[in-house]
Amino acid sequence: MPIRIQTADFDVSAELAQLRMENPKVGAIVSFVGTVRDLNDGHSISQMELEHYPGMTEKALETIITQAQTRWDIADALVIHRVGPLLPLDQIVLVAVTSAHRGEAFKACEYIIDYLKTEAPLWKKEQTPEGAHWVDARDSDDTALTKWQL
Template sequence: MPVRVQTGDFDLTTEVAQLRASNPAIGAVACFVGTVRDINDGSAVAGMELEHYPGMTEKALEGIVAEAQRRWPGIEVLIIHRVGKLAPLDQIVLVATTSKHRGDAFASCEFVMDYLKSEAPFWKKEETGEGARWVDARESDDAALARWGVTSTNAAKEA
């Protein structure tokens, strides 16, 4: 399954081995692992809680995978995104893409992560010394998505 939303951690080596095992034509694997930072916007972060709507989130992630596969035919994509309570240094997300050649693997992995960061329906709440705060979408994430020719729904709402 190319998309998983889960509370438990994941093992990068195991996930990549399983992704590669199904296709001997794979010549390249590109991966991105996002982690919880201990500081954000100048405040120490003690933890983070990620919320989502089951079903809706998976459908949105599957749409991201489909768009990447449309742009780079022949790639395979894996997205694992954690939800629930996480601590600094915990893994949040894994995006892995495979292709025959490195260029498509790198580009598609970056595209998926840019798209996911702007468009995936997750809500993040950080615990800081000043109290809990919701993390808003960043303009830089919308700009990263725009370079792929995609307008973020967040940017469209703000316009």
């Protein structure tokens, strides 16, 4: 289960090709790429800074992926999350899931990103014309988790 927290950008195509080549039984790859928007809650965003808790962030992501693997028949999962200063249009996160069939991969990918948004120790600070501020968790992200609770 590859998990990387990094400042450098990533090449989605290369990452998916590598993931696909690791298992000839893979029939589906589902991916999600999150990017920096230039507007959030009506405020212009000139920059976003992402911080994390080294070691703890990776452990939380491992737990989320392991939970997805126990719920769905997936071959593998990849999470790459960037930290540091980012500009609008920059890639933030890649979540990719492989499985024999698309249904399992879609569900697991959505599950991983939903839990990553709320459970991983990552913090966002946005730079706006009004100044910098930390971004609180969205109610919609918390609501998204309810569909996964058993």
